[in-house]
Amino acid sequence: MAKVTVKVPTPLRSFTGGLAEIALDGTTVGGLVHELAETHPALKRHLYAPDGRLRSFVTVYLNDEDVRNLAREATPVQDGDIVSIVPAIAGGSSERWTGRPADGAVAPGASGTEGVPFTPEELRRYSRHLLLPEVGVPGQKRLRQAKVLLVGTGGLGAPAALYLAAAGVGELGLVDFDTVDVSNLQRQVLYSTRDVGRPKLAAAKDRLESLNPGVHVALHEERLTSENAFDVLRPYDLVVDGTDNFPTRYLVNDACVLLGKPNVYGSIYRFEGQVSVFDARHGPCYRCLYPEPPPPDLVPSCAEAGVLGVLPGLIGTLQATETVKLILGRGEPMIGRLLLYDALALRFRELRLKKNPACVLCSAQATQKGLIDYPAFCGVPAGGAPAPVGVPVIEPEELARELASDDPPLVVDVREPEEWALGHLAAAHLIPKDELAERVDELTRAREVVLYCRSGNRSGQAARMLLDLGFANVKSLKGGINAWSERIDPTLPRY
Numbered sequence: 001m002a003k004v005t006v007k008v009p010t011p012l013r014s015f016t017g018g019l020a021e022i023a024l025d026g027t028t029v030g031g032l033v034h035e036l037a038e039t040h041p042a043l044k045r046h047l048y049a050p051d052g053r054l055r056s057f058v059t060v061y062l063n064d065e066d067v068r069n070l071a072r073e074a075t076p077v078q079d080g081d082i083v084s085i086v087p088a089i090a091g092g093s094s095e096r097w098t099g100r101p102a103d104g105a106v107a108p109g110a111s112g113t114e115g116v117p118f119t120p121e122e123l124r125r126y127s128r129h130l131l132l133p134e135v136g137v138p139g140q141k142r143l144r145q146a147k148v149l150l151v152g153t154g155g156l157g158a159p160a161a162l163y164l165a166a167a168g169v170g171e172l173g174l175v176d177f178d179t180v181d182v183s184n185l186q187r188q189v190l191y192s193t194r195d196v197g198r199p200k201l202a203a204a205k206d207r208l209e210s211l212n213p214g215v216h217v218a219l220h221e222e223r224l225t226s227e228n229a230f231d232v233l234r235p236y237d238l239v240v241d242g243t244d245n246f247p248t249r250y251l252v253n254d255a256c257v258l259l260g261k262p263n264v265y266g267s268i269y270r271f272e273g274q275v276s277v278f279d280a281r282h283g284p285c286y287r288c289l290y291p292e293p294p295p296p297d298l299v300p301s302c303a304e305a306g307v308l309g310v311l312p313g314l315i316g317t318l319q320a321t322e323t324v325k326l327i328l329g330r331g332e333p334m335i336g337r338l339l340l341y342d343a344l345a346l347r348f349r350e351l352r353l354k355k356n357p358a359c360v361l362c363s364a365q366a367t368q369k370g371l372i373d374y375p376a377f378c379g380v381p382a383g384g385a386p387a388p389v390g391v392p393v394i395e396p397e398e399l400a401r402e403l404a405s406d407d408p409p410l411v412v413d414v415r416e417p418e419e420w421a422l423g424h425l426a427a428a429h430l431i432p433k434d435e436l437a438e439r440v441d442e443l444t445r446a447r448e449v450v451l452y453c454r455s456g457n458r459s460g461q462a463a464r465m466l467l468d469l470g471f472a473n474v475k476s477l478k479g480g481i482n483a484w485s486e487r488i489d490p491t492l493p494r495y
């Protein structure tokens with residue numbers, strides 16, 4: 001038996017009592033993962049599919065190598081090895097990048113500006129670039145000719161857009177359809193307090209053009225879908241994926257692979273981030289890393305799980321760095337590598353990625369030749385919010401009436417204790433969603449049970465679980481405590 005450290009990623013730590021690293025003895029990777037699930041039974045359904053096979057959105061690494069490139073679960077381990085579980089977060093045989101520096105470079109389309117000299121103002125603006133032998137006037141012209149599409153102008157897209165505009169990228173396309181909310185300002189540094197309520201794209205255009213009037217900002221104020229993705233992406237040289245949901249991530253990946261464009265990937269979760277460059281012409285794609293999305297209830301969105309405000313600043317800036325390198329054709333792009341960043345430990349790790357020889361999209365045996373129905377593929381509606389089917393909901397007004405009656409329902413708050421402390425319904429009982437399965441005996445099956453959370457997603461999933469456990473009378477509060485605050489009790493804070 002070898003003594004091995006198993007690294008547990010943040011999304012799974014609530015099932016290991018918060019432990020980030022667990023020392024285990026074992027002989028193979030499969031044995032260790034099995035042992036981990038035995039010691040922490042709540043992990044089992046997240047790691048294994050009902051048929052007992054390791055779920056494919058869970059990638060297991062031995063040191064820096066994907067075990068799918070070794071002997072998979074039979075891969076032997078030795079003393080001191082590190083086994084890492086790397087699940088997909090919302091938010092992928094390519095060898096380590098060995099090509100000539102310019103192999104991964106994008107070829108900016110002819111925009112007719114190649115021969116146009118820089119004005120004296122532009123020479124001053126870009127002087128710190130012009131001093132770099134790796135950029136110089138030819139590199140700055142490549143930047144001016146480049147067209148970059150940012151999908152999402154939230155936490156990741158905001159810093160990426162600012163730095164790409166500052167760097168002089170000629171055309172920046174922005175895809176978003178949201179308005180600026182005050183809760184965005186903790187991390188989305190493109191926007192100011194006075195922008196609250198404005199469409200994000202209009203606010204972003206103003207900010208980017210005031211930063212650099214030489215940049216053309218093109219707005220795509222719509223949700224990216226299988227119907228419009230090719231038309232939106234086609235004019236651009238490369239795509240920066242700053243989305244916050246799995247359907248759009250798979251859509252961006254697939255459209256980039258099918259159109260032959262590099263996809264500069266970043267994702268964040270609480271204190272952790274991932275960065276890579278997926279370019280199927282030179283390396284793996286996102287599907288090579290994660291052939292299937294996680295079940296919709298495993299990885300909550302930032303809106304539910306929280307995120308350190310500085311984290312997307314760093315990850316989005318790394319995405320901008322990779323974008324500039326690809327345009328310049330300089331340095332070593334992150335193709336075939338996945339960077340993991342842990343802000344709490346301030347530790348970077350790098351894992352090697354290889355093209356999956358059975359990838360449905362980018363391998364020689366690819367079976368998928370076009371775009372698919374991504375919300376269906378990921379089991380969620382296009383907005384990314386999981387909506388369990390067949391869960392009865394209750395409107396805030398109806399719950400208020402029931403609570404005032406002689407036979408009030410049992411109200412359960414399924415949020416985390418930190419959220420409960422912000423304010424809760426007076427009649428409520430706190431059982432965080434992840435503890436519900438273990439504490440189900442605290443509920444009476446005979447009584448009506450109303451579950452609520454922040455916005456109705458988690459309570460919907462929790463209600464689904466109770467219904468599956470045989471509870472007959474379960475409802476989820478529509479719109480969560482935010483709707484309750486808006487319509488019934490404005491003294492409760494909305495967040």
Ligand SMILES: [Zn+2]
Nearest residue numbers: 285288359362
């Ligand atoms: Zn692939």
